[in-house]
Amino acid sequence: MVDELTIERISWERVILTFVVRVSGDAPDSFFLTPNSRPYEVELPVRAEPLGEGRYELTINVTQFNRRAQVPNGTYYLVARRGEENLPAAYPLARSEELGDASRAFVYNKNFSAYTVTFGISDDEAAPYFLMRTYSFGRSGGKPSSKVARLKSKARKKWTKTKRKALRTVFSISAYKRPSDGSNILFASEARPNMQGNLKAVHDRMLERGLDSQFNFGYSFRTGRTSSRQSAFALAWEMGKANTILIDDYFAILKDLGNRDEQKIIQLWHAGSGFKSVGYSRFGQYGSPNLRNAHRLYSYAICGSQHLRDVYSEAFGIEREAVLATGLPRIDGFLREGRAEEVRVDFEKQFPTAKGKRKILFAPTFRGRGSGDAHYDYDQIDFRELYESCGDDSVVLFRQHHFVPDPAPIPQEFSDRLIDVASCADTNDLMLISDVLITDYSSVIYEYSLLERPMIFFAYDLDTYSATRGMHKDYREAAPGSIATTFDELVELLRRPQLSNEATKEFVKENFDYVDTNNSDRVIDTLILSEPATEPQVPSEDEDHRMSERVGEEDPGAPGQEDQLNDPTDNDSDGSYKTEEEDEENQWQTSQ
Known part of the structure; x- marks a missing residue:
C-alpha cells in the first residue's frame, strides 16, 4: 500500500x-x-x-x-x-x-x-x-x-413533567397571538432582576429611533432568587407571542420553550472576551454543558470582532456564520462624550470620601459553579494592609460579581478608604471614573481596555482556576497588565508611582473591530430590522x-x-x- x-x-x-x-x-x-x-x-x-x-x-x-x-x-x-x-x-x-x-x-x-x-x-x-x-x-x-x-422520586418526576407540560401549553396558546408581521419583541434575562447592559442599550436605542411605534415590546427579568411559578407562566406567555427574543445570558428555558424555526432568538451575550472558558469550550470539565443545551438554540449571537467569532462559535456550539461581529451595544454609552463626568459628579455625591482621590476599582469574577454557589474568597485580602497602602490619596471600590449575594466584609473602621459600591447600578459607570482596575479572570477588562488605563490581575488561585475552569489563552501571556499571585505582590504594585498600560493597545486591536458608539444600531439594523446576508442553516x-x-x-x-x-x-x-x-x-x- x-x-x-x-x-x-x-x-x-x-x-x-x-x-x-x-x-x-x-x-x-x-x-x-x-x-x-x-x-x-x-x-x-x-x-x-x-x-x-x-x-x-x-x-x-x-x-x-x-x-x-x-x-x-x-x-x-x-x-x-x-x-x-x-x-x-x-x-x-x-x-x-x-x-x-x-x-x-x-x-x-x-x-x-x-x-x-x-x-x-x-x-x-x-x-x-x-x-x-x-x-x-x-x-x-x-x-x-x-x-x-422510590415513591417520592416518582412523584417529583411526575410533578416536574406536569409543570413543564403546563408551561408548554401556555406557550402554544400564546403563539396564536404571535403577529405575522414580526412586530413582537421580548427583552428577557434569567440572570438579572432588571434590564441592563446590551439589552438596555438596544432597547433604549430603539426608543430613541422611534421604533416602539413599529414594534411591541415585552419584558421578563428574573433571577434564581426572584423566580416563581407565576413568573414562569408569565414568561412562557411572553415567549409564545414573541417574534424575536433578545437575551443576554444563559437561558435554560429555551430547551422547553421557544421555536427556532418560527422565532428569531438573538443572544446579546453580557460579557466581552475574557480568559476563562465558557460553554462548550469547557466540555468535559467542571461545569460542562450537556451535548444538548440551550446555547445551541440561538438564531444568532453577537461579538466584538471577527477574531472572536470562532471563540463564541465554540462556546455556544453554533456555526461561525451565526456569530456576527456587530460590536457590543453597551459600549455605546460607555464611550459617549461627557458620560464620565456625569458619572463622577453623581458618584462623589453618593460617596463624598472618594472625592478628588485616585479610585481603584476591585472587580473580580466569582468562584463556584454558578449563581447557586457563587462566592469570593476575601480571606485572601488583608483589609488593614490594603487600607494603609491607600494612603490619603486613594480609595478602593469593591464591586462584587452579580452572582455573589454577600457584600465584601470590609471592617467599619476602614470604610472611608475601602468602599463597597454594590449600590451602584452599572459596573461600566464605575470603570469610567476609576484610575486603576484590579480584577482576575473577569471580562470587565473588555470595556476597561478602551480607557487605556492600568490594570492589575490579582490571580491568587491561578493554577487551580486554570486547571478546573480552563483558559482560552495562556493567562500570563494574554493578561493586558501586571499579574499578582499573592496579596503582597498586589500591594507592592499598588504602591508603585506608575503602572504600565502598554499591553492594552494590542488587546483592543484584537477584540474590537469598532471603537465607536454605533454598536446598538448595527445590532438593530442587521438582526432586528433585517436578516444577515448569509443566514445560518440550522x-x-x-x-x-x-x-x-x-x-x-x-x-x-x-x-x-x-x-x-x-x-x-x-x-x-x-x-x-x-x-x-x-x-x-x-x-x-x-x-x-
Missing part, C-alpha cells in the same frame, strides 16, 4: 481536534469523514488549511461538527478527495501506540454521561487505514434505598435524527447500543441523585 494521505500529528485544544497531514502528489479538492459501515454514502466535510509542501491542517470541533451537534456515533475513515480519487488516511504503523494517548474521553452531566473520541487502525492487513471512533455513553443513577424514597431535531440514522455504525464484534447504554426508567431513576435534565440527557444518549 502506498500512503498517499499520511497523518503526521494529532493534537487537541479544548474540543478542537487537529490533524496535520501530508498528501503525496497533486493537491486534494477536499477532506471528509465517512463511516466505515457505509463508506462514501455519507460524507462529513472537514475544514482544511494548507501549510505548504503538501501538508494540511485539518480541524474538527467534536461538539459542533454535525450541524450544531457532535460528531455522530460511529467509526470513520479520514479521506482526501482528488478528482474522482478517494485517499483514505494512514497513520505510521510504527507509531500506532501513540493513538491511545491521543484519544479523549469527555465526562459530563455529573459523571452520568460521556463522549469519547478514540483512534485506531483498521484490521485489514492489506489496507490498515486510520480509524476515528466516536461514542456517546450514559448510565442510570442508583435506585432509592426504600419503597418510600437543522430541525428530525433532520439531526435522520443524520444519526444514516451514519449509525455497524462494527462487527462491537457491543450494540443496548449493551453500551443503560436506558434510565422511572424505576431506576433517583430524583435525589439526578435531575430531570440529566435523565433526559441519558435517554437522548441512548437514542443516539
Whole structure:
C-alpha cells in the first residue's frame, strides 16, 4: 500500500481536534469523514488549511461538527478527495501506540454521561487505514434505598413533567397571538432582576429611533432568587407571542420553550472576551454543558470582532456564520462624550470620601459553579494592609460579581478608604471614573481596555482556576497588565508611582473591530430590522435524527447500543441523585 494521505500529528485544544497531514502528489479538492459501515454514502466535510509542501491542517470541533451537534456515533475513515480519487488516511504503523494517548474521553452531566473520541487502525492487513471512533455513553443513577424514597422520586418526576407540560401549553396558546408581521419583541434575562447592559442599550436605542411605534415590546427579568411559578407562566406567555427574543445570558428555558424555526432568538451575550472558558469550550470539565443545551438554540449571537467569532462559535456550539461581529451595544454609552463626568459628579455625591482621590476599582469574577454557589474568597485580602497602602490619596471600590449575594466584609473602621459600591447600578459607570482596575479572570477588562488605563490581575488561585475552569489563552501571556499571585505582590504594585498600560493597545486591536458608539444600531439594523446576508442553516431535531440514522455504525464484534447504554426508567431513576435534565440527557444518549 502506498500512503498517499499520511497523518503526521494529532493534537487537541479544548474540543478542537487537529490533524496535520501530508498528501503525496497533486493537491486534494477536499477532506471528509465517512463511516466505515457505509463508506462514501455519507460524507462529513472537514475544514482544511494548507501549510505548504503538501501538508494540511485539518480541524474538527467534536461538539459542533454535525450541524450544531457532535460528531455522530460511529467509526470513520479520514479521506482526501482528488478528482474522482478517494485517499483514505494512514497513520505510521510504527507509531500506532501513540493513538491511545491521543484519544479523549469527555465526562459530563455529573459523571452520568460521556463522549469519547478514540483512534485506531483498521484490521485489514492489506489496507490498515486510520480509524476515528466516536461514542456517546450514559448510565442510570442508583435506585432509592426504600419503597418510600422510590415513591417520592416518582412523584417529583411526575410533578416536574406536569409543570413543564403546563408551561408548554401556555406557550402554544400564546403563539396564536404571535403577529405575522414580526412586530413582537421580548427583552428577557434569567440572570438579572432588571434590564441592563446590551439589552438596555438596544432597547433604549430603539426608543430613541422611534421604533416602539413599529414594534411591541415585552419584558421578563428574573433571577434564581426572584423566580416563581407565576413568573414562569408569565414568561412562557411572553415567549409564545414573541417574534424575536433578545437575551443576554444563559437561558435554560429555551430547551422547553421557544421555536427556532418560527422565532428569531438573538443572544446579546453580557460579557466581552475574557480568559476563562465558557460553554462548550469547557466540555468535559467542571461545569460542562450537556451535548444538548440551550446555547445551541440561538438564531444568532453577537461579538466584538471577527477574531472572536470562532471563540463564541465554540462556546455556544453554533456555526461561525451565526456569530456576527456587530460590536457590543453597551459600549455605546460607555464611550459617549461627557458620560464620565456625569458619572463622577453623581458618584462623589453618593460617596463624598472618594472625592478628588485616585479610585481603584476591585472587580473580580466569582468562584463556584454558578449563581447557586457563587462566592469570593476575601480571606485572601488583608483589609488593614490594603487600607494603609491607600494612603490619603486613594480609595478602593469593591464591586462584587452579580452572582455573589454577600457584600465584601470590609471592617467599619476602614470604610472611608475601602468602599463597597454594590449600590451602584452599572459596573461600566464605575470603570469610567476609576484610575486603576484590579480584577482576575473577569471580562470587565473588555470595556476597561478602551480607557487605556492600568490594570492589575490579582490571580491568587491561578493554577487551580486554570486547571478546573480552563483558559482560552495562556493567562500570563494574554493578561493586558501586571499579574499578582499573592496579596503582597498586589500591594507592592499598588504602591508603585506608575503602572504600565502598554499591553492594552494590542488587546483592543484584537477584540474590537469598532471603537465607536454605533454598536446598538448595527445590532438593530442587521438582526432586528433585517436578516444577515448569509443566514445560518440550522437543522430541525428530525433532520439531526435522520443524520444519526444514516451514519449509525455497524462494527462487527462491537457491543450494540443496548449493551453500551443503560436506558434510565422511572424505576431506576433517583430524583435525589439526578435531575430531570440529566435523565433526559441519558435517554437522548441512548437514542443516539
